[in-house]
Amino acid sequence: MSIEIKAPTFPESVADGTVATWHKQPGEACATDELIVDIETDKVVLEVVAPADGVIKEILKGEGDTVLSEEILAIFEAGAVASAAPAAEAAPQADADSSATDAEKIGPAARKLIDENNLDATQIKGTGKNGGITKEDVQNFLNSRGSAPAAAAAAPKAAAAPVALNVPVGERVEKRVPMTRLRATIAKRLVEAQQNAAMLTTYNEVNMKPVMELRKQYKDLFEKTHNGTRLGFMSFFVKAATEALKRFPAVNASIDGNDMVYHGYQDIGVAVSTERGLMVPVLRDTDSMSLADVEATIADFGKRGRDGKLGMDDMQGGTFTITNGGVFGSLMSTPILNPPQTAILGMHKIQERPMAVNGQVVILPMMYLALSYDHRMIDGKEAVQFLVTIKDLLEDPARLLLEV
Incomplete structure (x- = not known):
């Protein structure tokens, strides 16, 4: 049975929201009440959960898209199971899977996090479908980097750490990150407070x-x-x-x-x-x-x-x-x-x-x-x-x- 996944009902003071992160991708299994997408508004980040056990059939609003109150975000298939390749096809497809591009193996949320932190995707172990890299894999990789010095001491070849960070030695690095809707709203309100009040x-x-x-x-x-x-x-x-x-x-x-x-x-x-x-x-x-x-x-x-x-x-x-x-x-x-x-x-x-x-x-x-x-x-x-x-x-x- 197909179910429409809709944005939450926003109060009158909130005009619209932005799709922040998809935690589940089409074909991934979802349990009832499991978090599938975050919607960022001017005030808070709202969570949308799975209405039943099943899978997301199609995503209609991607990350970064603006959505209105109760607008359809995705089509959900209740009772469906996650797609999986037959065992007989596993061996013939092995080479094809290994040659898949990074874009095919990395979800949108994971790709965004990798780009924001200038990470090398080849160093991140994927636990998703067919070895795909999920947002959680990237976060775990970032958390594990705190123990990198100890690992470097144990393995002398790992001393060339700048390569892992994709930061060329001697270069002055800058990173441009879009302002979140919440941060932009805070900034706007603070400026208005100074301009409109004595x-x-x-x-x-x-x-x-x-x-x-x-x-x-x-x-x-x-x-x-x-x-x-x-x-x-x-x-x-x-x-x-x-x-x-x-x-x-x-x-x-x-x-x-x-x-x-x-x-x-x-x-x-x-x-x-x-x-x-x-x-x-x-x-x-x-x-x-x-x-x-x-x-x-x-x-x-x-x-x-x-x-x-x-x-x-x-x-x-x-x-x-x-x-x-x-x-x-x-x-x-x-x-x-x-x-x-x-x-x-x-x-x-x-x-x-x-x-x-x-x-x-x-x-x-x-x-x-x-x-x-x-x-x-x-x-x-x-x-x-x-x-x-x-x-x-x-x-x-x-x-x-x-x-x-």
């Missing part, structure tokens, strides 16, 4: 010692009580930002044309860095979330972001954003707005610095905070007071519980 940034610094001591005192009990959920710093910032957003509604608002939209809830986006680019999944109704809820949800976002499993719904909406450049060592930065939101909070590296406390010099773990905001919506006074509120709540964490 963006300013105000700074402050916070003494992290109270939060660090509280975390040190209770982190083991917290993890034991909440089924392995670890107590980090982000949950304190989320809860402090939630309280500050309630006190300063303009920071929690958005601009829609000539209208200012005030939100009676706090949905805070948390920037997550992935191999495909920066993504901002959203914590919903943070006012009703506990510290454990926040930490568990953020950990889940991070894991799914690394695995490419974040969905459209995870990143829709959001009234405020927090980004943490400190995990990469950033001491200070100017975060860029995430439209249509009117403000974004930047966290940074915790660094010990000499501070004056009651006339005495004390070494304290300090963090710079940065709040970028749209001056069309938020006055400087509100922005400064908002940031000071977060600072005060973090320097006296008991206020988070007492809501004072």
